[in-house]
């Protein structure tokens with residue numbers, strides 16, 4: 322129906338269906354501890370150091386999605402949206418470096434935690450040419466949306482996020498990043514709607530895997546395991 326305000330796609334239905342896991346990834350105790358100001362700074366530093374490694378692995382994944390966009394894109398602006406996301410990772414890597422020096426965290430010779438390594442290996446498995454575009458888009462959306470929803474929560478009214486962590490929260494919690502996630506969701510929904518039952522089923526499983534990896538990533542930061 323033209324002009325309807327609330328569009329519901331496959332992704333929205335999956336989020337409702339798997340709300341418990343989705344909430345586990347976007348309202349994790351680590352995020353809640355940032356939001357209520359009780360965060361342990363050594364946890365934050367561990368997150369920073371490990372996420373820098375993750376983001377460096379994330380770049381080739383986003384590049385692989387861009388490649389798929391260039392091959393599959395029909396009439397939409399997919400290519401521009403994903404290229405924009407990739408470009409902002411350049412800035413993000415520079416931000417990690419300056420943030421790390423601010424916190425006295427060394428980014429060289431970091432030991433990669435197991436949860437991070439497992440997540441990076443999973444990302445790598447999604448980079449192959451055989452992975453369908455709809456599936457890769459679903460993963461990309463879920464990875465970005467987890468951070469967007471988590472960090473935006475730390476900036477809402479009533480949150481007691483320490484001032485020195487607010488810049489980090491704004492990095493993913495800002496409105497522009499929210500818009501980027503909505504664009505990704507729209508593109509993913511569009512391709513999922515046209516996908517075969519087999520690809521749709523695989524994309525749903527991939528979404529669940531991303532959310533599980535995100536929970537494990539937060540666990541590693543929070544408890545160090």
Ligand SMILES: Cc1ncc(CO)c(N)n1
Pocket residue numbers: 372375376379464465467468535538
């Ligand atoms: C673990 C993880 N998930 C998602 C993002 C968002 O880019 C990130 N930086 N790190």
